[in-house]
Amino acid sequence: xxxxxxxxxxxxxxxxxxxxxxxxxxxxxxxxxxxxxxxxxxxxxxxxxxxxxxxxxxxxxxxxxxxxxxxxxxxxxxxxxxxxxxxxxxxxxxxxxxxxxxxxxxxxxxxxxxxxxxxxxxxxxxxxxxxxxxxxxxxxxxxxxxxxxxxxxxxxxxxxxxxxxxxxxxxxxxxxxxxxxxxxxxxxxxxxxxxxxxxxxxxxxxxxxxxxxxxxxxxxxxxxxxxxxxxxxxxxxxxxxxxxxxxxxxxxxxxxxxxxxxxxxxxxxxxxxxxxxxxxxxxxxxxxxxxxxxxxxxxxxxxxxxxxxxxxxxxxxxxxxxxxxxxxxxxxxxxxxxxxxxxxxxxxxxxxxxxxxxxxxxxxxxxxxxxxxxxxxxxxxxxxxxx
Amino acid sequence: xxxxxxxxxxxxxxxxxxxxxxxxxxxxxxxxxxxxxxxxxxxxxxxxxxxxxxxxxxxxxxxxxxxxxxxxxxxxxxxxxxxxxxxxxxxxxxxxxxxxxxxxxxxxxxxxxxxxxxxxxxxxxxxxxxxxxxxxxxxxxxxxxxxxxxxxxxxxxxxxxxxxxxxxxxxxxxxxxxxxxxxxxxxxxxxxxxxxxxxxxxxxxxxx
Numbered sequence: 001x002x003x004x005x006x007x008x009x010x011x012x013x014x015x016x017x018x019x020x021x022x023x024x025x026x027x028x029x030x031x032x033x034x035x036x037x038x039x040x041x042x043x044x045x046x047x048x049x050x051x052x053x054x055x056x057x058x059x060x061x062x063x064x065x066x067x068x069x070x071x072x073x074x075x076x077x078x079x080x081x082x083x084x085x086x087x088x089x090x091x092x093x094x095x096x097x098x099x100x101x102x103x104x105x106x107x108x109x110x111x112x113x114x115x116x117x118x119x120x121x122x123x124x125x126x127x128x129x130x131x132x133x134x135x136x137x138x139x140x141x142x143x144x145x146x147x148x149x150x151x152x153x154x155x156x157x158x159x160x161x162x163x164x165x166x167x168x169x170x171x172x173x174x175x176x177x178x179x180x181x182x183x184x185x186x187x188x189x190x191x192x193x194x195x196x197x198x199x200x201x202x203x204x205x206x207x208x209x210x211x212x213x214x215x216x217x218x219x220x221x222x223x224x225x226x227x228x229x230x231x232x233x234x235x236x237x238x239x240x241x242x243x244x245x246x247x248x249x250x251x252x253x254x255x256x257x258x259x260x261x262x263x264x265x266x267x268x269x270x271x272x273x274x275x276x277x278x279x280x281x282x283x284x285x286x287x288x289x290x291x292x293x294x295x296x297x298x299x300x301x302x303x304x305x306x307x308x309x310x311x312x313x314x315x316x317x318x319x320x321x322x323x324x325x326x327x328x329x330x331x332x333x334x335x336x337x338x339x340x341x342x343x344x345x346x347x348x349x350x351x352x353x354x355x356x357x358x359x360x361x362x363x364x365x366x367x368x369x370x371x372x373x374x375x376x377x378x379x380x381x382x383x384x385x386x387x
Numbered sequence: 388x389x390x391x392x393x394x395x396x397x398x399x400x401x402x403x404x405x406x407x408x409x410x411x412x413x414x415x416x417x418x419x420x421x422x423x424x425x426x427x428x429x430x431x432x433x434x435x436x437x438x439x440x441x442x443x444x445x446x447x448x449x450x451x452x453x454x455x456x457x458x459x460x461x462x463x464x465x466x467x468x469x470x471x472x473x474x475x476x477x478x479x480x481x482x483x484x485x486x487x488x489x490x491x492x493x494x495x496x497x498x499x500x501x502x503x504x505x506x507x508x509x510x511x512x513x514x515x516x517x518x519x520x521x522x523x524x525x526x527x528x529x530x531x532x533x534x535x536x537x538x539x540x541x542x543x544x545x546x547x548x549x550x551x552x553x554x555x556x557x558x559x560x561x562x563x564x565x566x567x568x569x570x571x572x573x574x575x576x577x578x579x580x581x582x583x584x585x586x587x588x589x590x591x592x593x594x595x
Contacts, residue, residue, distance in 0.1 A: 315451065316458075334458055338465070341473035343436070345451045346458035348444060367452040375454020 002258040005105065005218060005279050012107045012270075014041040014064055014351045015070050017144050017145035022090030025102075026172055028292075031127040033176055035116065038141050040064050041105025043083055047386040050147045052377075054089065055138060057162035058198060060286055061215025061227075061278060063106035064098040072106075072277045079186040083365075092385045093377065094151065101162075102137040103280035103286050112213065112279045120280075124210035129285055131158070131293045135165045144174070149173055151380055152373065156180040158286070158359035161293050164333065165276035167314070168295055168306035176376040178369065181322050181358045183258045183329035184303050184336070185294040190324065193233050194287040201280045210281055223280045224271030231270045236321040238355035296336075303336035310337075312380070314344040315372040317365065319357040343371055400570035401506040402428070404589045405480055407432050413475035416440070416500065417481035418462045418492075423450030423493065430455070438474075440465060444564060463487045466495035476498040481587075483507050485539045490552060496593050497558060506589040507563065511545030511582040529568075529589055530586050546582040562591040 017038040019025070024034035041064040046359060056066055056079070067083035069076060082088040089096055100108035103126070111126035118125070142150060153166045153174050160182020167177040186194070201207055204222025208215045234238075244263040259265040299305035314337055318330035325346045339343040349365045351357040358365065402425045409415060411433040420439030421518045423446075439457035441447045450457040462479065463486050477491070477500030484507050486492045496503040497594035508530055509515075518526035525535040533540065544552075546565065553560055555559050565585025574581035576588045 019474065052442055313456070334460075335465075335468050338458070338468040339470060342468055343456050343459055345447075345456045347451050348447050348459060349448075350444065368448055371452030371454050375456075378454065380475075 005275060005277065012039055013068070014039055014107065016107060017139060017141055023140075024142065026134070027127050027133045027136075028130045029127050033109070033127060035142075036102075036109050036137065037107065037113075038099050038102075038109075038137055040097060040141060041066065041068065042098075043067055043089075043093050045386050046095040046145070046147070047383070050145075051149065051151060051380060052093065052145050052382050052386050053095045053145070053150050054152045054154060055140075055142065055150050055166075056089075056096060057138075057153065057159030058098060058101065059155070059157035059159050060230075060290065061274070061283075063104065064100045065106075066096065066098045067285060069278075071272070081361060082369075088155075088366050088373070090373075093382060095386065097141070097145070099138055099141055101134045101158075101286065103134070103282060103289060105282040106277075108137070110231040110279065111210070111281035111285055115240040116302075121211075121213040124281070126281070126285060128288055128292075130289050131161045131165050132169065134289065135162055135169065137168065138162070138166075139173070149175055149384065152176040152178060152376065154178040154180070154369075155182070157182060157345065157355065158290050160291065160325075164295055164306075165293075166177075167310065167312045168299075171307075171310050171312050174312050175380055176373075178313070178315045178317065179330070179333065180317045180365075180373065181319055181325045181330075181355055183325050184296060184306075184333050184334075185329075186291050187329070191291045193324075194291055196229050197287060198284050199285060200225035200229065204280075207280060210284075212280070218259070218275070219276040219280045220272075223275045223278065223283060224268075226283060227274040227278075228267040228271040233266060233324045234354055236323065236352055238321060238352040239354055239356075242352075265384065278337070303332065304339035307337055307340050307342055310340060310342050312342070313376050314342060315369070315376075316344060316346045317358075317368060318348045319351045319353070319355070319362075319365075320348055321352045322355040322357065324355040390545040400566055401480060401587055401589055404564060404566070404572065405478060405504050405506060406432065408589070408591045409435065409476055409478075414473070415476045416469070416474045417478045417479065417480075418466070418496070419451070419479060419485075420450060420455075420457060420581040421446050423453060423457055425478070425480065426450070426455050426457070427453065454480050466492065467498060469495075469499045471498050472501065476478050476500055476502050478504045480504075480506045481508065483498060484541070484543045485534065486542065489508065489542045489544075490556070493552065493558070493592075494556060497556075497592060501594065502561070503558075503592040504589065505549075506587060506590065509546050509582065509585050509588050510587070512586050513583050514568070514586075516583075521533075546585060546588045547579075549588065549590065550577070553590070557568055557595060559593040559595060560590055561593050564589050 019036040067077040100106040160179035163179040192276035201222035204219035205218040207219035296303035318327040440460040477496040515526040565576040565581040567573040
């Protein structure tokens with residue numbers, strides 16, 4: 001294992017919004033959270049009537065550095081290929097906003113922060129948060145920026161859950177919504193995988209019942225195993241086979257338990273590099289938020305009721321080889337939207353790259369997204385180039 | 388729905404006829420919209436709130452990439468998801484004969500929409516009749532150019548058959564036109580002559 005996660009403090013190259021004790025954030029669990037910091041990044045320029053803003057929701061292990069060189073890893077942002085002048089998320093036309101989620105560990109308040117009541121890191125004292133809570137925090141940011149209506153909310157995976165939450169809860173604040181490789185609820189299989197990850201962390205003696213920061217320790221092994229297991233669910237068998245097959249690291253088998261196979265070495269690398277940029281307790285909280293997400297449950301068990309009378313324009317996108325958020329989940333969302341005669345487009349992109357396809361170079365995906373955004377922007381009356 | 392069920396040249400004419408039947412600023416659902424040719428035309432010329440359903444993913448991708456609201460779906464299974472009265476027009480062009488349950492599809496169309504527009508190839512056309520009479524084999528005409536074993540057209544009908552179905556479902560025919568082999572509007576499809584001479588028919592239908 002290499003270096004462990006160090007909570008980035010005030011020196012992150014992004015914006016931050018600090019909300020004091022006068023404006024606590026009411027959470028689903030009943031706690032009013034305060035103070036609250038929201039770390040966010042923006043690209044492009046907000047136009048005069050503030051109508052060209054796109055809010056991007058990031059996935060479980062993503063963050064607000066959508067298209068920057070990441071300040072911790074030094075790697076390109078997770079959607080660098082999509083963001084820029086003339087690109088799919090055209091920074092000449094749109095103003096992009098992405099905030100680190102509530103409970104995250106890249107600047108927004110989360111379990112690694114200091115609990116003002118105790119002067120110690122929150123750890124497991126941090127309240128359990130939900131996708132709805134993350135969106136409430138984002139709403140505070142959008143209010144702060146003076147934006148009445150977002151042109152679009154877009155996101156993949158957990159980001160797509162946020163998109164659905166936004167569209168259901170605050171339809172008047174959203175003109176268009178693009179949930180990608182997402183679902184209106186975490187399935188039993190998804191909860192099961194999340195639980196494996198959490199148990200790996202909890203089983204690490206260095207986790208110290210969540211108080212590892214006080215003990216000067218870090219459950220790196222547990223977190224790395226959680227990442228390794230999760231990473232498999234982001235790929236597909238075809239993609240793994242194409243990339244690694246049964247190829248060996250060395251020339252022969254070692255008859256031991258080192259990483260004989262390239263796929264093992266790859267996963268170990270994924271695990272060990274992840275622990276440098278992610279907090280173990282954040283991983284517990286954010287996966288829990290995904291588990292708790294069940295949009296229909298708040299609407300009498302009928303998903304369509306979440307969207308009744310909606311005027312939001314939807315574009316639902318799934319990937320054919322995604323088995324973590326399979327097309328059937330997207331189709332269920334489309335079915336619910338049809339039941340209320342919502343304006344919805346739905347495309348299943350052919351790809352053998354699994355769930356991670358939404359982060360990769362998929363021309364059909366990019367063309368679909370680009371076309372949808374252009375069409376919606378015309379309907380919204382946005383200039384081709386923000387003045 | 389993925390493949391054009393009839394000749395492309397005729398298709399264009401029936402789309403234009405359909406478009407003429409749609410009032411401006413209305414809500415339109417185009418079932419089997421392909422790459423969205425008709426939807427795009429209606430969006431541009433009639434400023435409709437247009438949506439599409441298309442079976443082929445390639446068609447859907449292309450339509451969405453052009454900015455149209457289209458979902459991947461199947462007329463036979465997905466119409467039940469839509470609420471009653473959600474659209475002013477529900478359009479089905481050259482697709483009814485390729486559905487498994489034309490009666491169910493038609494019923495849903497007039498539940499979802501105030502009006503329905505249906506176009507289909509007329510199996511009563513004289514060329515079809517002549518082809519069967521002369522060759523004793525399943526008709527293979529310019530307008531219906533598939534072999535019996537690979538045709539997507541599993542529920543072909545004549546204009547009279549279609550009119551009978553509408554009557555039995557209590558559907559009012561507001562307008563009916565048929566097109567001749569050259570794609571010209573020639574006959575009021577209500578008449579017997581149309582069933583002999585019309586290669587295709589376009590019906591504007593209304594509930595009750």
